[in-house]
Amino acid sequence: MQPAGMVQPIPAQVIPAQVIRTRGLSKTYPNGQAVFAGVHLDISADQRVALIGSNGAGKSTLLKCLIGLLPSTGGEIMTLGESFSTAPSPAQLRRLRRQIGFVFQNHGLVGRQSVLTNVVQGKLGLPGSWRAFHHAIARREWREEAMQALAEVRLAERAGARADQLSGGQAQRVAIARALIRRPKLMIADEPAASLDPAVGREIMTIFSDLAREHGITLVYTTHDMKHALDYSDRVIALRAGQVHFDLPTAQVRARDMDEVFTHGAFADEGAPDIPAAQGANAGGLLHA
Amino acid sequence: MRSASVHSASMRSAGLPPRLPSISPVSFTLLVVFGAVFLASVGQVAPAPEKLAAGAPRMAELVGRMLPPNTDPGFLQRMGWRIVETLQIALVGTVFGVILSLPVGWLAARGISPLGVFRQLPRALVSLFRTVPDLVWALLFVSTLGLGAVAGTMTIVVDTIGFCGRFFAEAMEEADMKPQEALHAIGANRVTVLCGAILPDVMPTLINSSLFALEKAVRSSVVLGLVGAGGIGQELKVAFDLFQYRNASAIILAIFAIVLVMELLTDRLRAKFQ
Numbered sequence: 001m002q003p004a005g006m007v008q009p010i011p012a013q014v015i016p017a018q019v020i021r022t023r024g025l026s027k028t029y030p031n032g033q034a035v036f037a038g039v040h041l042d043i044s045a046d047q048r049v050a051l052i053g054s055n056g057a058g059k060s061t062l063l064k065c066l067i068g069l070l071p072s073t074g075g076e077i078m079t080l081g082e083s084f085s086t087a088p089s090p091a092q093l094r095r096l097r098r099q100i101g102f103v104f105q106n107h108g109l110v111g112r113q114s115v116l117t118n119v120v121q122g123k124l125g126l127p128g129s130w131r132a133f134h135h136a137i138a139r140r141e142w143r144e145e146a147m148q149a150l151a152e153v154r155l156a157e158r159a160g161a162r163a164d165q166l167s168g169g170q171a172q173r174v175a176i177a178r179a180l181i182r183r184p185k186l187m188i189a190d191e192p193a194a195s196l197d198p199a200v201g202r203e204i205m206t207i208f209s210d211l212a213r214e215h216g217i218t219l220v221y222t223t224h225d226m227k228h229a230l231d232y233s234d235r236v237i238a239l240r241a242g243q244v245h246f247d248l249p250t251a252q253v254r255a256r257d258m259d260e261v262f263t264h265g266a267f268a269d270e271g272a273p274d275i276p277a278a279q280g281a282n283a284g285g286l287l288h289a
Numbered sequence: 290m291r292s293a294s295v296h297s298a299s300m301r302s303a304g305l306p307p308r309l310p311s312i313s314p315v316s317f318t319l320l321v322v323f324g325a326v327f328l329a330s331v332g333q334v335a336p337a338p339e340k341l342a343a344g345a346p347r348m349a350e351l352v353g354r355m356l357p358p359n360t361d362p363g364f365l366q367r368m369g370w371r372i373v374e375t376l377q378i379a380l381v382g383t384v385f386g387v388i389l390s391l392p393v394g395w396l397a398a399r400g401i402s403p404l405g406v407f408r409q410l411p412r413a414l415v416s417l418f419r420t421v422p423d424l425v426w427a428l429l430f431v432s433t434l435g436l437g438a439v440a441g442t443m444t445i446v447v448d449t450i451g452f453c454g455r456f457f458a459e460a461m462e463e464a465d466m467k468p469q470e471a472l473h474a475i476g477a478n479r480v481t482v483l484c485g486a487i488l489p490d491v492m493p494t495l496i497n498s499s500l501f502a503l504e505k506a507v508r509s510s511v512v513l514g515l516v517g518a519g520g521i522g523q524e525l526k527v528a529f530d531l532f533q534y535r536n537a538s539a540i541i542l543a544i545f546a547i548v549l550v551m552e553l554l555t556d557r558l559r560a561k562f563q
Contacts, residue, residue: 069474097476108471112489121485125476133477133485175471182475 017045018078019186019218020066025075027061035061036242039075043235045185048212048219050229050250053239054262059222060190062239066220067100067188068093080185097125101179101217103208105191107171111164115155115174118163119146122178142181149177153207169200176207180215187212189221193228201225205232226258355538364536368524372543375520378441378513379506385442386449386506387499393450394457395483401461403479412458418451423509427518438519445506445513453502460494461487496562500555507551511544521547 026037035058043049053059064070066079071087078084080099082092101122109118116135123132123142131137135146150156153173163171172192179187192208193201209232212219223229229236229250236253238245238261246257312320359365393411395401402408426447430440461483468486477485488495514522521540528537 094476097474100475102471102474104467104471104474106467108467110468110486110489111465112492113485117485121472121477122475124472124481124485125478130478130481133481 019043019045019047019080020220021078022066023076025062025065025072025077027058027065027070028073034242036239037074039244041066041237041244041247043218043220045218046213046216047235048209048233049221050233050236051220051222051239052224052226052229052236052258052261053222053245054224057239058242059224059239063188063190063220063222067186068096094125098127098182099185101182101184101187103172103175103179103187103189103192105194107175109163109166109171109174109178111162113163114159115150115161115163115166116143116146116159118174119149119159119177119181122146122149122181126182145181146177149180150174152180152211153177167200168196169204172196172200172204173207176204176211180211183215184217186218186220189219191222191224193223193225201228202231208232224262226262229258351534354534357535358539358542359533359535360539364539368521368540368543371514371521371524372547374438375510375514375522375547376507378438378445378518378520379503379510382442382445382510383449383499383503383506386446387453387502389446390450390453390457391488391495393454394461395487397454397458398461399458401464401479401483401487411454415451415454415458418447419455420451423448423513424516427513427516431517436517436519441510441513441518441520444518445510448509449502449506452505453498456498457491457495460491460498464490493562497559500559500562504551504555508548511547 020041020043022039022041025039025041027035028037029035039062051059051063061070065072066077068077068079068082068084068088073086076083076085080096082088082096084092087093088096110121113121114135117133120132120135120138120142123129123138126132131139132142135143138146147156147159150159153176155170155173155177158166158170163174166174176192187208189208193204196204205228208219208221211217219233221228221233230253233250235248236250237247238257240261245261246253248257393415396404397408397411397415399408402411404410423444427440427444430443434440434443464487468490469482472482472486510520510522511525512522514520514524515526517523521544525537525540525544528534528540
């Protein structure tokens with residue numbers, strides 16, 4: 001574990017194909033409330049990164065700042081080669097969006113449209129994409145790509161169904177397919193399994209993790225589920241009290257580290273000091289609950 | 290016993306709540322003014338009983354002259370073509386009006402309009418179209434475009450924009466924001482968000498409002514002819530002007546049938562699209 005404020009940034013020159021890099025990033029709301037401050041992050045290509053923290057820790061805000069959807073109030077950001085402080089220029093934002101796939105906690109599907117149309121809509125925002133608002137008028141290759149993406153999330157047979165007829169897990173799989181069709185370099189997922197039951201949540205996280213690895217996509221997801229953080233990532237970044245509490249390869253995360261982020265010491269009282277969190281979770285099942 | 294007396298004393302000190310809520314001096318004044326205006330108006334414009342009694346025999350005589358309705362084949366054929374023209378005015382006017390209402394509603398919708406604060410301009414236009422009565426619009430179009438069905442169609446277009454523009458804007462404002470946010474996040478522009486997320490979400494409301502507009506247009510189009518804007522109303526005016534009361538009763542029955550059929554039809558369509 002690294003205590004707050006003692007994060008050792010990885011030197012840029014040793015990071016292959018850096019996707020996200022921040023230096024001294026901070027965000028304060030207009031009412032003066034600080035969300036986070038002094039955040040240094042280095043995320044390289046093909047990593048699967050879990051961003052964890054309790055509710056209100058600033059995970060989602062940090063995620064949005066990293067990709068320019070929210071302006072930061074201090075520090076420097078470099079995402080997918082676009083460097084900016086506070087907010088990207090409109091041209092930078094356009095370039096960023098073209099390379100990023102988004103999945104939200106609430107899938108954000110258009111309920112009265114077909115599954116296929118929802119996936120094709122993933123092409124919107126790309127050059128010459130105005131026809132992508134409905135599959136009936138979309139380019140043939142986009143419809144084929146959408147079917148391929150649906151096949152990858154095992155939902156090709158529901159392509160013609162209306163999105164509001166899907167279960168929560170199926171809708172989230174469609175949202176993943178919609179993000180995949182953009183062929184993103186970076187996939188951003190904000191609590192993708194938070195509104196799902198545990199079994200479906202694991203299924204969604206497995207699909208996410210497998211597809212990211214298979215397509216060589218850098219995956220950054222927020223979660224407050226310890227098991228999701230440990231089982232589907234290569235690296236865990238924990239936010240606590242507006243600081244990066246620790247930033248470690250998943251295998252090195254200790255149960256005590258997780259406990260400090262989520263349960264404020266309860267786990268430590270049960271005498272599980274420094275065993276790796278994943279091992280402890282698998283052995284005792286405490287983190288799987 | 291002691292407890293009961295304590296309760297009773299407590300009730301006396303609190304007092305019973307009034308049967309009616311208290312009224313403020315301003316509300317009381319407004320109520321009195323409204324009552325005075327109403328009573329003065331009744332004296333000036335409401336029908337006196339003796340006047341109604343005197344008119345009853347004349348009404349009975351008129352109804353007698355209207356019966357039986359004219360069923361002459363030549364007249365029925367002419368009336369049939371006028372009915373077709375009436376429905377054409379209603380249909381074409383409504384379809385053009387609905388199509389134009391979509392961009393107008395979008396431009397006027399709060400939180401969605403690309404015009405920002407200037408969205409008040411299309412809102413004001415829609416209010417103008419809605420508040421001026423259709424017969425006044427018909428008079429304007431007859432003056433500018435001449436007598437006939439074209440003036441009637443233009444009247445229905447304007448009337449439909451006034452009706453649908455407002456409802457479309459309100460429906461778009463209430464559309465689910467999550468799909469819109471998802472599409473905005475990936476860089477979709479306003480028009481594709483409108484077509485891809487907003488319109489599909491509010492489609493049942495749009496269809497419902499459009500069917501109400503069609504029903505309203507049919508009712509309007511039958512009277513537009515009274516000011517020379519085409520349709521069956523024109524035939525009705527001629528019948529009254531020439532004292533052809535049997536023709537008039539046949540036309541009134543036809544109008545009743547058209548409106549009834551249209552209401553039944555739109556009710557069924559609305560139920561289908563719910």
